[in-house]
Amino acid sequence: MTNQPESIRFDYNNMMSVYVGAKEGFTDKDLDAVKPLAAEAFNFVKKNRGTGMMGWTELPYNQKDVVKDIIFTAKKIRRSFDAFVVLGIGGSALGPMAVFQALCHMRHNELPKSKRKAPKFYVEDNVDPERMSSLLDILDLDKTMFNVITKSGSTSETMSQYLIIMDLLKRRYGDKASEHIIATTDAVSGSLIKIAKKENIKTFYIPAGVGGRFSELCPVGLLPAAVLGIDIKELLKGAAFMDRACRKADIRSNMALASAVTQYIAMQRGKNISVMMPYADSLRLISDWYAQLWAESLGKAENIKGEKVYVGQTPVKALGVTDQHSQVQLYTEGPFDKVVTFIGVDRYRAEVKISEGCEDFPSVNFLCGHTLNELIASEMAATEYALTKNNRLNRRITLPEVNAHTIGQLMMFFMLETAYAGAMLGIDAYNQPGVEEGKNATYALLGRAGYEAKAAELNARPEKNPKYIIEAQ
Amino acid sequence: MTNQPESIRFDYNNMMSVYVGAKEGFTDKDLDAVKPLAAEAFNFVKKNRGTGMMGWTELPYNQKDVVKDIIFTAKKIRRSFDAFVVLGIGGSALGPMAVFQALCHMRHNELPKSKRKAPKFYVEDNVDPERMSSLLDILDLDKTMFNVITKSGSTSETMSQYLIIMDLLKRRYGDKASEHIIATTDAVSGSLIKIAKKENIKTFYIPAGVGGRFSELCPVGLLPAAVLGIDIKELLKGAAFMDRACRKADIRSNMALASAVTQYIAMQRGKNISVMMPYADSLRLISDWYAQLWAESLGKAENIKGEKVYVGQTPVKALGVTDQHSQVQLYTEGPFDKVVTFIGVDRYRAEVKISEGCEDFPSVNFLCGHTLNELIASEMAATEYALTKNNRLNRRITLPEVNAHTIGQLMMFFMLETAYAGAMLGIDAYNQPGVEEGKNATYALLGRAGYEAKAAELNARPEKNPKYIIEAQ
Numbered sequence: 001m002t003n004q005p006e007s008i009r010f011d012y013n014n015m016m017s018v019y020v021g022a023k024e025g026f027t028d029k030d031l032d033a034v035k036p037l038a039a040e041a042f043n044f045v046k047k048n049r050g051t052g053m054m055g056w057t058e059l060p061y062n063q064k065d066v067v068k069d070i071i072f073t074a075k076k077i078r079r080s081f082d083a084f085v086v087l088g089i090g091g092s093a094l095g096p097m098a099v100f101q102a103l104c105h106m107r108h109n110e111l112p113k114s115k116r117k118a119p120k121f122y123v124e125d126n127v128d129p130e131r132m133s134s135l136l137d138i139l140d141l142d143k144t145m146f147n148v149i150t151k152s153g154s155t156s157e158t159m160s161q162y163l164i165i166m167d168l169l170k171r172r173y174g175d176k177a178s179e180h181i182i183a184t185t186d187a188v189s190g191s192l193i194k195i196a197k198k199e200n201i202k203t204f205y206i207p208a209g210v211g212g213r214f215s216e217l218c219p220v221g222l223l224p225a226a227v228l229g230i231d232i233k234e235l236l237k238g239a240a241f242m243d244r245a246c247r248k249a250d251i252r253s254n255m256a257l258a259s260a261v262t263q264y265i266a267m268q269r270g271k272n273i274s275v276m277m278p279y280a281d282s283l284r285l286i287s288d289w290y291a292q293l294w295a296e297s298l299g300k301a302e303n304i305k306g307e308k309v310y311v312g313q314t315p316v317k318a319l320g321v322t323d324q325h326s327q328v329q330l331y332t333e334g335p336f337d338k339v340v341t342f343i344g345v346d347r348y349r350a351e352v353k354i355s356e357g358c359e360d361f362p363s364v365n366f367l368c369g370h371t372l373n374e375l376i377a378s379e380m381a382a383t384e385y386a387l388t389k390n391n392r393l394n395r396r397i398t399l400p401e402v403n404a405h406t407i408g409q410l411m412m413f414f415m416l417e418t419a420y421a422g423a424m425l426g427i428d429a430y431n432q433p434g435v436e437e438g439k440n441a442t443y444a445l446l447g448r449a450g451y452e453a454k455a456a457e458l459n460a461r462p463e464k465n466p467k468y469i470i471e472a473q
Numbered sequence: 474m475t476n477q478p479e480s481i482r483f484d485y486n487n488m489m490s491v492y493v494g495a496k497e498g499f500t501d502k503d504l505d506a507v508k509p510l511a512a513e514a515f516n517f518v519k520k521n522r523g524t525g526m527m528g529w530t531e532l533p534y535n536q537k538d539v540v541k542d543i544i545f546t547a548k549k550i551r552r553s554f555d556a557f558v559v560l561g562i563g564g565s566a567l568g569p570m571a572v573f574q575a576l577c578h579m580r581h582n583e584l585p586k587s588k589r590k591a592p593k594f595y596v597e598d599n600v601d602p603e604r605m606s607s608l609l610d611i612l613d614l615d616k617t618m619f620n621v622i623t624k625s626g627s628t629s630e631t632m633s634q635y636l637i638i639m640d641l642l643k644r645r646y647g648d649k650a651s652e653h654i655i656a657t658t659d660a661v662s663g664s665l666i667k668i669a670k671k672e673n674i675k676t677f678y679i680p681a682g683v684g685g686r687f688s689e690l691c692p693v694g695l696l697p698a699a700v701l702g703i704d705i706k707e708l709l710k711g712a713a714f715m716d717r718a719c720r721k722a723d724i725r726s727n728m729a730l731a732s733a734v735t736q737y738i739a740m741q742r743g744k745n746i747s748v749m750m751p752y753a754d755s756l757r758l759i760s761d762w763y764a765q766l767w768a769e770s771l772g773k774a775e776n777i778k779g780e781k782v783y784v785g786q787t788p789v790k791a792l793g794v795t796d797q798h799s800q801v802q803l804y805t806e807g808p809f810d811k812v813v814t815f816i817g818v819d820r821y822r823a824e825v826k827i828s829e830g831c832e833d834f835p836s837v838n839f840l841c842g843h844t845l846n847e848l849i850a851s852e853m854a855a856t857e858y859a860l861t862k863n864n865r866l867n868r869r870i871t872l873p874e875v876n877a878h879t880i881g882q883l884m885m886f887f888m889l890e891t892a893y894a895g896a897m898l899g900i901d902a903y904n905q906p907g908v909e910e911g912k913n914a915t916y917a918l919l920g921r922a923g924y925e926a927k928a929a930e931l932n933a934r935p936e937k938n939p940k941y942i943i944e945a946q
Contacts, residue, residue: 007944007945007946008944008945009942009943009944009945010942010943010944011937011941011942011943012941012942013937013938013941013942015941016938016941018935018938019935089794089795089798090795090798090799091798093795094799105607105610106603106604106607106608107607107608107610107611109583110582110583110611111610111611115610125795125798126754126792126794126795126849127794127845127848127849127852128752128753128754128755128821128845128849129821129823129824129825129844129845129846129849130579130753130754130755130821130822130823131579131754132823132825132845133823133825134578134579134580134823135579135580137578137580137584137588138580138583138584153836154834154836154837155798156840156848156852157794157798157848159831159837159840160827160840160845160848163827163828163829163830163831163837163840163841164825164826164827164828164845166828166830167828167829167830170830190836191831191834191836191837194833194834195831195834195837198833212798241945242945245945245946246945252940252943253943254943255943255944255945258943272745272746272808272810273745273746273787279601280601280603281599281601281603281604282601282603288799291799291800292798292799292800295799295800295802295803295807296799296800296802296803298803298807299802299803299804299805299806299807300802300806300807301805301806301807302806310806310807310808310809311807311808312803312806312807312808314746314787314789314803314807314810314811315800316787316789317790319599321562321599321600321630322562322563322566322598322599324908324911325562325563325564325598325628325630325685325765325908326563326567326761326764326765326768326769327764327765327768327769327788328907328908328911329768329769329772329773329905329906329907329908330768330769330771330772330785330787330907331772331907332772332774332907332908332910332911333772333773333774333775333783333785333906333907334768334771334772334773334774334783334784334785334787335745335783335784335785336783337745337787338787348601348602348603349603350602350603350605350606350607351602352602352605352606352637353637354633354636354637355636355637355639355640356636356640357636357639357640357643358632358636358664358668360667360671361627361664361667361668362921362922363626363627363663363664364627364632364636364664364668366916366919366920366921366922367629367632367633367636367919368636370919371602372600372601372602372605372633372637373602374919375600375629375630375633375915375919376599376600376601376602378915378918378919379600379629379911379915381914381918382910382911382912382913382914382915382917382918383911383914385910385911385914385931385934386907386908386910386911386914389910390907390910409945413945432802433802433806434801434802434803434804434805434806434859434863435797435798435801435802435805435859437805437855437858437859437862437863438797438801438805438852438855438856438858438859439855440855441854441855441856441858441859442848442851442852442855443839444855445851445854445855446839446840446843446847446848446851447839448835448839449835449839458858461858462491462492464484464486465486465489465491467725468484468485468486468488468489469482469483469484469485469486470482470483470484470725470726470727470728470731471480471481471482471483471728472480472481472482472714472715472718472719472728472882472886473480473718
């Protein structure tokens with residue numbers, strides 16, 4: 001890392017008519033037309049940063065003491081434990097997984113301990129009994145630290161996992177059970193903080209203005225990352241670097257705003273699908289993290305005025321080059337309903353040469369002597385070219401290299417893009433009213449007290465018509 | 474397994490107006506209106522089965538000798554090797570991965586050898602140098618069997634991997650290198666079969682009429698499955714069971730046809746997104762396999778008459794309950810542009826009780842005494858209910874249990890659904906013309922002889938305009 005940090009780049013040439021044709025592409029006039037709205041969005045984000053549910057904008061700056069505590073705690077964990085298990089779902093799982101995948105060895109858990117230098121890592125973000133039972137088959141409890149993460153302290157999935165694990169720990173360790181578990185939750189509200197106090201569990205706090213999908217840069221993500229040996233100060237520095245770079249009002253220099261503007265225009269034109277396609281296995285789960293951020297923030301029935309709008313672009317996770325052999329046929333020839341965002345990498349952290357040995361077979365021999373690095377870069381360029389030639393809107397984000405600083409930049413970029421896009425759409429990017437119905441129905445189905453009316457409502461559903469149910473026979 | 478196999482079920486009540494409302498839902502009249510087209514599609518599939526590129530329909534019936542050879546070979550591999558690595562991409566990777574995830578222990582590679590009872594399993598479906606290098610870090614070559622899979626024998630990604638691995642093997646084992654690798658490819662055409670003969674590599678064949686995305690039930694998928702100890706005869710029996718069940722012309726009894734019909738009507742009404750959402754981690758990669766099948770088969774610019782149609786629904790992979798905390802907000806409140814297909818499981822292969830211990834906290838305590846099995850089932854029912862209440866089209870496929878027979882059924886169901894849907898759309902479901910442009914551009918970028926004109930075309934692209942490229946600073 002030089003003194004001058006290397007920055008990620010955003011290129012939207014292939015959204016413009018000169019590249020993808022007049023019918024699909026944007027003109028400077030189109031960009032100009034949304035500039036007033038973009039300026040409003042910019043000012044909205046500027047005015048609200050650090051307030052309300054926009055506490056996440058300050059995370060790169062206001063966690064000095066927290067970071068110290070996390071690094072201290074992580075060191076102790078690394079000394080005493082050989083596995084670290086996150087119990088969490090949604091925003092409490094996707095960030096830790098994405099950063100792990102990006103910055104640790106790609107076969108981390110299968111490395112011998114001497115090479116691994118950090119505990120094995122597991123994120124349990126489902127309540128499938130087969131999955132929980134499989135995990136318990138391989139864990140050595142004596143050597144495992146659990147980290148239960150839920151802001152509300154009452155997420156059913158996470159608290160179920162907590163109950164199961166805490167019971168196991170208490171049976172084995174009695175009063176010392178709490179030495180095997182750390183809680184990350186709200187400092188005052190919710191059940192988990194109260195349970196943690198009662199059980200004497202070490203706790204980290206999720207700041208009040210930081211919602212689940214914007215929480216990776218608080219202890220939710222920082223503790224697991226530090227346990228894995230990731231340089232969390234660099235991660236935060238990268239985020240700060242991007243945040244400062246995006247304090248300019250002009251879309252010519254604010255890349256998150258420019259990115260939001262291009263997506264906004266695309267959405268107005270019916271592009272209801274946003275494909276995120278990194279050409280790097282290390283960035284595969286960044287797409288998963290982005291999918292929650294984009295879907296849950298922008299997918300809203302009502303705008304802030306209370307008018308029905310039913311907006312939101314559906315994020316699609318793809319991986320280059322892999323999905324060239326799965327999805328690219330559709331992206332190239334199907335409906336004109338997508339924006340494809342490529343994420344490229346200038347320097348991979350390994351170089352692999354393609355060996356010689358196929359001189360008699362020209363359809364294979366041309367590969368010999370090249371590197372996998374050249375192959376993956378050429379395939380990305382070629383796919384961009386093919387999409388562009390077929391008048392398909394696409395954009396490219398480039399990381400000089402995948403490291404803690406550029407990942408910090410990338411995550412802050414996407415969070416800011418989401419904030420700007422939400423403001424342009426005129427919706428509240430920080431709530432999720434649409435999940436309440438399902439939660440309440442779950443409570444009713446499990447017989448929770450107070451949900452009798454909902455249970456009655458469920459029971460009053462029309463019976464299913466057997467004519468629309470088919471069994472193979 | 475009883476004598477009478479348990480069959481999967483398909484329920485499309487929640488596509489009907491009685492459940493999701495008149496604006497979004499279908500009526501019997503709507504179904505009746507497409508019946509003539511459905512009958513045509515049914516007859517097209519019936520007439521063409523086993524011919525042309527529909528060889529896959531016969532795989533459950535015509536592989537007796539192949540299966541014998543595969544089981545014999547697999548036994549030998551299981552005795553002598555501790556890792557089995559598939560080198561393949563697209564259809565040569567997604568099926569093997571999906572079946573592994575469905576039918577092996579969910580932490581297979583991390584189990585001790587005594588419990589695992591089969592080699593560790595890796596599918597390398599990308600050319601990211603970091604990934605290849607990570608894999609080589611953990612493999613013990615002496616104990617590793619490779620399986621290179623490509624029908625054409627010239628897939629750049631797979632053949633690059635082959636060159637790298639074969640070079641390693643030859644350096645280590647000289648003339649005996651071929652004892653560490655098996656090729657699965659076309660019996661006559663392409664480079665790999667010729668290379669395999671020259672190098673004396675054991676070979677399995679992909680039948681002529683079986684394309685990549687329809688190849689899981691031929692040696693492409695059967696060899697890896699057998700090596701893992703999966704009962705491949707049951708898998709084929711399940712597929713045969715579904716195939717026979719779908720020989721009826723009536724959508725009231727042919728579930729694959731009914732499924733295709735509901736998706737066809739949805740597509741005609743602008744539902745350009747198909748969400749596949751299993752409530753089981755074991756079925757997570759079935760969504761990936763489905764995503765290729767559906768996207769690459771149906772995403773076509775031209776119909777069989779050569780008219781421009783630009784059709785194709787974009788598959789989206791989701792996982793219940795996990796994605797309730799990521800995507801369901803959008804599915805419930807966003808645009809009316811989706812069909813959500815739930816995949817449920819009647820009996821999970823494990824039961825996990827949620828322990829007691831939170832009597833003081835009602836927001837958690839209601840979970841106590843239930844099982845994770847009840848929780849996941851209730852959450853699926855609740856999410857279905859919430860989507861339906863918000864007038865969102867959804868369907869449900871149910872597996873009595875995840876086992877080789879039901880996975881065989883499920884895969885055949887999706888392949889038949891795809892065949893019917895393709896016929897209804899009037900497109901060729903078996904080609905992929907849209908990927909040629911990208912392949913040729915890759916060849917040109919890597920300097921392959923014969924692609925000089927394409928290279929010139931690439932060089933003639935308009936320069937990128939720096940005004941649309943932003944760097945953080």
